Amino acid sequence: MMRHIKKSAASILMLLVPLLFHSTASGKTIYSVGFDYRKAVPSSVYFAGKSHKEVDHLCETGEHASTADIAACSQRDYEIIFAKLKSKIKSLEDGFKKDDAELKAEDNPIASPYFEKGQNAWIEFRDNQCYAETYSLGEASMRYMTFWDCMARITRERLDDLDSAKD
Template sequence: MPVTKLIFLSLRNIASTIFLVMASYSAYASTIYSVPFDYKRATPTNIYFSGKTEAEISRFCKTQSHASQADVDACAHRDFEKASAELLKRASEVGNAYKSGDVELEENGQPTAGPYFLKSMAAWADFRDAACYAETYALGEASSRYVEFWDCMTRITKALTNELSSPKD
């Protein structure tokens, strides 16, 4: 066999091997749905939907007409932002009630409730975040990953908002 034919066959085998390696790598490449994410770094929806009125955004999110997956994700994220704002308002009211009650407790040398309320809220947020990451990652590589995550965050946040009551209630 001539040397040039051996070189040609060797080069063809090398090229075939490189092609197969590259093809197999791309088959297992990461997508935005297969890697961990940090929801705290997500673009706020007021930026995502900038230039749209509240009514336009509400109508769009309700109908999801001609919506891309990113649009659907942003609508779910928006629902969480609203639920989170409601919780922050309610938690502030409850926290202020504890703070007021703590004045008398402190004057009487008794332990105060406020710091424990704050500690419980931080622990609850850690729980919610971990529970929703677990629920979402269990889906595997799914295009509905972010919608599922935001829906979980919204559901758990609304549940706590509904359960929070003032210390005197």
Template sequence: MKVYMMHLIRIIAVPLILISTLLFLDSIVLGKTIYSVRFDYKKATPSSVYFSGKSREEIDRLCKTGEHASTADIAACSQRNFEQISAQLNSTIKPLEAELRKGDVDLKADNNPVALPYFEKGQRAWVQYRDNQCYAETYSLGEASMRYMTFWDCMARITKERISDLKSAED
């Protein structure tokens, strides 16, 4: 029985070890880079961490002129730009939601459907659209060093469009 168990362990363990080793070596042999893996922007370190130790003026100059900027600097500038535009979107949405919430009180009192849940659902759908669109644009580049610049620039562009749409709907 002992010999049988040892033989069974070898039969199972050897392929498992081999598969594990091959999976580990795959990432080394194929030369995986930061540009060849999936990216989750929600887990990205804020650009302020990248620029820590630099003054606002230094960051503004680097991001506006691109002078002496590395690819990582430009990507961080693109991320910073998106973060600022995203903050603008949030400050645009808050008063709209407050207005809808206020209007919903009257609608509800008259037994009419309320608007805020639909606005919130639309905003979630828009975020999903934006994210998917920008991932598609980015991943279509393959392993390009412009990958993160492209992603953050896309996020900023589509978010600016959303702000514009929300403001025009307000008028």
């Protein structure tokens, strides 16, 4: 009976050892793999259970903040500025569509398709720029902070551009 147990244990161990070494030998961490920001869980989920005031304090001061906290604060900043951009885009699109009706009636080219193409090109530029800045760090714990800070920075610049272009 003892020999059967030893033999079974040895068989199980032989099956598990390659699995254990494969998973640990690969050395992959959350900082060494690609990610898709569009699949990211909203920062509100990360901060669930904290009051708005607590989150504001943590994000503004960084007091007692972990790396994950700071990354979530960076993501939150992006989400806030992106919401403003979406509102601005909607307002501009409505204006273009209204103006396009007059242009079309006078048999002139319309603007809204070009605005849409420009916005799509800008999104592609922003995403590529931020992934490049982030992945250039390699396997760094500040990877997500860098990514969300880049997204917020470039989105803020876009919002400023759209504000000044319409003035």
